[in-house]
Amino acid sequence: MKILDRISFSSYFISPKNLSVYRIIYCLLILTFSGLRSYAWIGNDFDYLFDPPKISIANIFNDFPGNNFFIVLTILNVILFFLMFCGLWTKYTSILFSLTCILGANFIYSFGKIDHNILVLITPLIGGLAGWGNYYSIDERRNRSKIELTPRNREYISFLIAVFALFIGFSFFSAGIVKVYKGWWHINVQAIKYHLYLNYYYLGRDKYLAGYFLRFNSVAFWKFLDYFIIFFELGFLVSVFNRKVFQYFLVSAVVFHFIVLLIYNINFSGNLLVYLLFIDWDKLTTYLKRHFKLNSIKYFIIIYASFMLILWIIKFVSEPKLVELPSFMDFFLPAINLPTLADDISAFISIPVLFFILFIHLQKKKLSTVDK
Amino acid sequence: MNKETSRFAVECLVSGNNTANAIHAIFSKKHINNLCKKSYIAIMDRKKYMRIYIAIIVLLFIHLFVGKFYDEPYPSLLFPAFSETPKEKNVFEIKFLKLYVVDNTNDTLLVEKEDLLPLIAIHIPHALETIKLKEEIINDSVNNHGTQKQQRLLNGIVLKKKSLMKLMATTLKQKFPDKTFSWLIINEGVRRYDTKTQNKEGEILSSNKTIIKLL
Numbered sequence: 001m002k003i004l005d006r007i008s009f010s011s012y013f014i015s016p017k018n019l020s021v022y023r024i025i026y027c028l029l030i031l032t033f034s035g036l037r038s039y040a041w042i043g044n045d046f047d048y049l050f051d052p053p054k055i056s057i058a059n060i061f062n063d064f065p066g067n068n069f070f071i072v073l074t075i076l077n078v079i080l081f082f083l084m085f086c087g088l089w090t091k092y093t094s095i096l097f098s099l100t101c102i103l104g105a106n107f108i109y110s111f112g113k114i115d116h117n118i119l120v121l122i123t124p125l126i127g128g129l130a131g132w133g134n135y136y137s138i139d140e141r142r143n144r145s146k147i148e149l150t151p152r153n154r155e156y157i158s159f160l161i162a163v164f165a166l167f168i169g170f171s172f173f174s175a176g177i178v179k180v181y182k183g184w185w186h187i188n189v190q191a192i193k194y195h196l197y198l199n200y201y202y203l204g205r206d207k208y209l210a211g212y213f214l215r216f217n218s219v220a221f222w223k224f225l226d227y228f229i230i231f232f233e234l235g236f237l238v239s240v241f242n243r244k245v246f247q248y249f250l251v252s253a254v255v256f257h258f259i260v261l262l263i264y265n266i267n268f269s270g271n272l273l274v275y276l277l278f279i280d281w282d283k284l285t286t287y288l289k290r291h292f293k294l295n296s297i298k299y300f301i302i303i304y305a306s307f308m309l310i311l312w313i314i315k316f317v318s319e320p321k322l323v324e325l326p327s328f329m330d331f332f333l334p335a336i337n338l339p340t341l342a343d344d345i346s347a348f349i350s351i352p353v354l355f356f357i358l359f360i361h362l363q364k365k366k367l368s369t370v371d372k
Numbered sequence: 373m374n375k376e377t378s379r380f381a382v383e384c385l386v387s388g389n390n391t392a393n394a395i396h397a398i399f400s401k402k403h404i405n406n407l408c409k410k411s412y413i414a415i416m417d418r419k420k421y422m423r424i425y426i427a428i429i430v431l432l433f434i435h436l437f438v439g440k441f442y443d444e445p446y447p448s449l450l451f452p453a454f455s456e457t458p459k460e461k462n463v464f465e466i467k468f469l470k471l472y473v474v475d476n477t478n479d480t481l482l483v484e485k486e487d488l489l490p491l492i493a494i495h496i497p498h499a500l501e502t503i504k505l506k507e508e509i510i511n512d513s514v515n516n517h518g519t520q521k522q523q524r525l526l527n528g529i530v531l532k533k534k535s536l537m538k539l540m541a542t543t544l545k546q547k548f549p550d551k552t553f554s555w556l557i558i559n560e561g562v563r564r565y566d567t568k569t570q571n572k573e574g575e576i577l578s579s580n581k582t583i584i585k586l587l
Contacts, residue, residue, distance in 0.1 A: 048532040055445035112498025178453035
């Protein structure tokens, strides 16, 4: 209990103004790099493969619900996203956006494989509850949600962000503890190298540095990596009890994802969007204010979001069955003949940027907890 | 006390810092109560949040236990563990999966997962497990005539299978318009790789084929 007493929720505090900037950036990055997936292709043709997780909403059903259910779910998901982006009834649209994403993903993972992008999906839920729609939103204009920042509100926001940090730490810990249980720690086991072979030969992930590392035979190097990963993943959970240590782990996580991308060709760029929440927002907003005219940023964002919304409407009208919201990259990269690299390009761009801005936070003498 | 000092007092009390004791020493309790009523509420909130925080930690560990020893729930905060370990040092046994389709002239063609069901290509290894499992159920049920209800369930499964096979055949037809495929062969097995010799092909340890009728 002593370690828990030392947790300072307030060290995780992010002001509602900065949270609102994060909301805008979160939505912009979704629009630019990932888009929103469609569930409309799921239908009764796939009923034979229906195998949902036993503890999940999808398991209530005997088969996939009809195709119309998924078309409505996808359209609802896109509409909620744009409402959340422009900040209309933001608290509720953010929560509902998260829930529709989770429900859709639940059915997609009913083919047997669960992807682990849940942190990205619950970010709007946490953000919505913490008040990321209070500024730079229609809600602000309607003057409904402008809240006085009382100590009580500060504690509430800090608590939510601390819980989110706990989720991140726990996710890494869950991977680490299973590795220990399955024997990664054993001196004769070369687990990371084994998984490199598995990825390379079974899954065909042979891009970037995979081939080079496959030929690298230093036992000490591979064993060191095994131990390093175990300590890193287990330590992540402990780190959440100290904001500054947690920041070090986030910086390490960015490097970790970069190495995983290069060697295993597994792209975790979605998680980067989550770590972004923990950057030094005061510094970023000061920089933006100093170097850009806020009005020009505002107009750029409005035009960009409107452009993407219009593209989606045109696509929806011309092909009603394909209702997904494609990302800007989905439009742009095929035009320059780079369609298959879309995801990796986003990771290669965002990793050094995020590493840099997360690292800035550590250079400060004292972590800022004061709302500016 | 000016606004800055009262704000400082509030900060100290909220953060549970030792400085809070100093503030108590300087000002009377009544005075603090009047000035920092909100901050006392915040302290109570902190206790409440701490209890919720501890409850969340307990729930997360239950979630981990259930996810690893029963079945991974969804939504799930568990990250992929990649926990499998090799049986021997320097020798790795790696699974392989090859998919073949046979056309009506008995020509066999190696296909990629994307050719078969492009929308769920990433789920294909799991989907094939489901297909093989249900094949066994169908075969068992055909051999042992069950009750009327069991027969109805079986008919339902067979109909769903037909629907999926038709979808696969249509998808293959789009990719290879001049061919009509009637069988799918799933070839699975294990290859053994010696990390020292670096033989890229590996040595086949086991291999088995499952044949499924498409049309």
